[in-house]
Amino acid sequence: AVQRGLARASAGMASRCPPQGLPELRERIATLLRSQGVAVDAGRVLTTYGGTQAIDLICRAFLRPGDAVAVETPGYFLLFDRLRQAGVHIVPVPRRPDGIDLQALEAACTQHRPRLLFIQSVLHNPTGWGSTAANLHRVLLLAQRHDLLIAEDDVQGHFHPQVPNPPTRLAQLSGLDRVIYYSSFCKAMSPALRLGYVAAEPALLKPLLREKILTVLTTAALNECVLLEVLAAGRWRKHLDRLQQRLSSARAAATQQLRQAGVLLEHAGEGGLFLWGALPAGVDVDGVVREAFRSGILLVRGATFAADGAADAHIRFNAAFSQQPRLAEFLRDQLSAATSAQRVVERARAAAR
Structure with missing residues (x-):
């Protein structure tokens, strides 16, 4: 796959990716997302160095010191460390087996007026729990009522067994309205590739792309060509x-x-x-x-x-x-x-x- 992927690059090892990612790869990723019910095209996809960089770009683009940010607890510990580094006020909201605690989330929105909510709808880390469609629908209503931006972490979603009950995602229910969705191929394919992706509306994707250019300019062309080869060959x-x-x-x-x-x-x-x-x-x-x-x-x-x-x-x-x-x-x-x-x-x- 590495050899065939490199052969796709017109300039070989001298190839450079566009900052947003290879257009062909972004179209393949958009096709994957559409198969999950997320209405998106290649223009709404940005490649990243895994889910961790997606978190970093979101923090850089949308948060300022002193902002309040709602998070699930328990939750992803590296996210907490990145938020502390950003100087924001972390507002913990309990996670339940059927989704985030809605009463606690509403209370947090009323009291702290958070700028952003980080949430894992599918195979929550560390618990492995999912979220019901009813729970996620209420989350979207609260986000609209309190002018809340949502970052949906779906890094573990590739491992969901799908049957008998396929998972529901906020990006699917919202059509990406107020939702920045991100995932990764690192765990399910290979940590050596370090490739993930963000999907968002153009107004939200533009500042993320700007921060990517300022921090790493672009992801590695070799990594993207290899991933494109794997997806195009139908083996994923x-x-x-x-x-x-x-x-x-x-x-x-x-x-x-x-x-x-x-x-x-x-x-x-x-x-x-x-x-x-x-x-x-x-x-x-x-x-x-x-x-x-x-x-x-x-x-x-x-x-x-x-x-x-x-x-x-x-x-x-x-x-x-x-x-x-x-x-x-x-x-x-x-x-x-x-x-x-x-x-x-x-x-x-x-x-x-």
């Missing part, structure tokens, strides 16, 4: 189908092992890379994470994904790696030891009374 859908089958098997195996080890998976999510599991009440999450690291196992505690850094009993598990029996054995030993210690403390307290 087949690749996703195979990937989703493997991921579904991994999620089933990991879910079974984690539950047997004592992890609570109250809402398993609709699919994707992550499982959001809680440790039993009274267990020191930070202690378990530190001990796991000493044992050569990397776990990410729930507080990392809290917009305000609040304590959280959850851990985000990578479904693919969590199939490994060594993880289940480690957790079983840790949770068993914690339970035994709690019983000792309870007996001591009972004796003291």
